[in-house]
Amino acid sequence: MRHYLATAFRMPTWAESPEEPEEHAPPTPTEPTPPAPASAPPPPASDPAETAPAVRGPALPTEPSASVPSAPSVSGPSAEVPRTTPAAPGAQAPTPEPSAHTSARPDPAGPFARWTPAARPAPAGRAPAQAGPSEPSAHPSPDPGTSPAPAAPHVPTTMATPHRDTELRRTFPAFAPRETAGGTGSFAGTWWGNAWVGALEQGALDAKRLARGRGYADQGHVDAITVTPGLVLAYVRGSRPRPYRVQVRVRTLEDEDWERFLDAAADRPGHIAALLDKELPQSLADCGVPLLPGPGDLAPRCSCPDSGHPCKHAAALCYQTARLLDADPFVLLLLRGRGERELLDALSRRSAARAARDRQPRTLPGVRAADALAPRELPPPPRPLPVPPHPEQPPAYPSVPGGPDPFALDQLATDAAARAHALLTTGRDPVGELTLWQDAVRLAAARPGSGLTAATRTLYATLADAARRTPADLARAVAAWRQGGSAGLAALEEPWDPPAGRFDRARPLLLAADLPAFRPWRNRLTHPRGHVQLRLGRDGLWYAYESDPGQDDWWPRGTPDLDPVGALTGLGIPDDAV
DSSP states (O other), rough: OHHHHHHHHHSSSSOOOOOOOOOOOOOOOOOOOOOOOTTTTOOOOOOOOTOOOOOOOOOOOOOOOTTOOOOOOOTTOOOOOOOOOOTTTTTOOOOOOOOOOOOOOOOGGGGGOOOOOOOOOTTSSSSOOOOTSOOOSOOOOOTTTTOOOOOOOOOOOOOOOOGGOOOTBBBEEEOOOOTTTTTOOOSSHHHHHHHHHHHHHHOOOHHHHHHHHHHHTTTTOOOOOEETTTTEEEEEESSSOOOEEEEEEEOOOHHHHHHHHHHHHHOOOOHHHHHHHOOOHHHTTSSOHHHHHHOEEEEEESSSSSEEEEOHHHHHHHHHHHHHHHHHHHHHHHTTTOHHHHHHHHHHHHHHHHHHHHSSSSOOSOOHHHHSSSSOOOOOOOOOOOOOOOOOOOOOOOOTTTSSSSSHHHHHOOOOOOOHHHHHSSSOOOOGGGOHHHHHHHHHHOSSSOOHHHHHHHHHHHHHHHHHHHHHHHHHHHHHHHHHHHHHHHHHHOOOOOOOTTTHHHHHHHHHOOOOEEEEEETTEETTTTSEEEHHHHHHOOOEEOOOOTTTTOOEEEESSHHOOOOTTTTTOOOGGG
């Protein structure tokens, strides 16, 4: 009884062997291991780098498995638990005799078989349980001459729970083994997937573990992957029957970072279209928000006893996560804290708001009418510049074949300068009230020089044709214009009846100057010989005219004057004409 109690409650002398002591020598066994029987099959081969040899001893009781044989049941009240005595080196272990209650086969699981406690002795006063002749034994003994192969341990097909998925929890099925396993090129197929792999490899401390992890990923050792905000979780198969639980954590983004990301994505319609096509534009990733991790941003954690950073199981999960990012960049955004539907809804709202703002009419620059009409004190205008004494001469215009007449251009420029000077000095434009004929006469009179030259004849012909007059009429009108302006032209062309007074006093004044009596007609006084004439203008001035005797062809001469005698001064009237 004491032996049973000591055996039943004895703690194991070793734990589950670490799966990967990478560079350490295998520990030395503390107890000699009895050699296997001659008829026992060899233990299953294992990777020496995967599992280190451990001390043989009893293990913790676990759930029954098909590959773990039960201890033989002993019938009889005085049954004792057999003890195992280590054999001497070189000696052959004794083979127990087969019986109805004991198995003749050796332990098929080798040194790592699960330990099952032996059958307890029957309590006092109770008969031991025995197998009857018509009742099969609970533990039938196999044929002593045969050695069946050990059965594989029971392992679940997957440990993922996709039925628990939500908007912020997504489970992805395991990837199949890759055909090009063991490659050394780029693992991922996109630039953002390779950026994730780069963050893993730059933050790793052991390149050998990375290589083993990449091999695990290529061979499909990673189970279904569950992604939640800030966490990637999966089970990775190693050398043990039960896979390891591996998780990789990343930092989630703050609300301010998400606002900047959404503004950058909604600013360009091409960003939203690329995300819907499962692509991540480089310009969107460089918007100032840390979407992709950098070296040291990945925090792996594994249930294996390996203390590497990362271990090969965590590295395998990171490599497979890069393949997830290749297929769907929204996995990266979920890792950073927000799901796909939430992001698409936010982008849709921002795009609609931006389109509504663009459709609104833009405010035109200007001043509101209320502000413009509000009473306010205006500053005084600046003082005008001094008026030049006379209009300046325009520059000379070159003659270009097929171009405008330089003489006409010079004429127009000179006239414009004169009108501007008159408007500046008097405040009115006298030309604006002229008729077409008067304006033609004015333009012709403004031509400098005297005499009818070829250029003058051309100008006179053009202006006279425009006014439907003859060049001779234009020449006579130019002389009157030069004599007294528009009033002189009116004295030439418009006879009128002046009131009594000044016209009546002109004849006595002429007689007093020893001039003959002039014949009056309306506003005109003509010399008896018919070669000199005085005309009274509406402006009160006397205009002198000359003509060949008997021709009635009067041309303006001299300078107008208020005194009729003064107007005749300078005409050179001969003495015989008096």
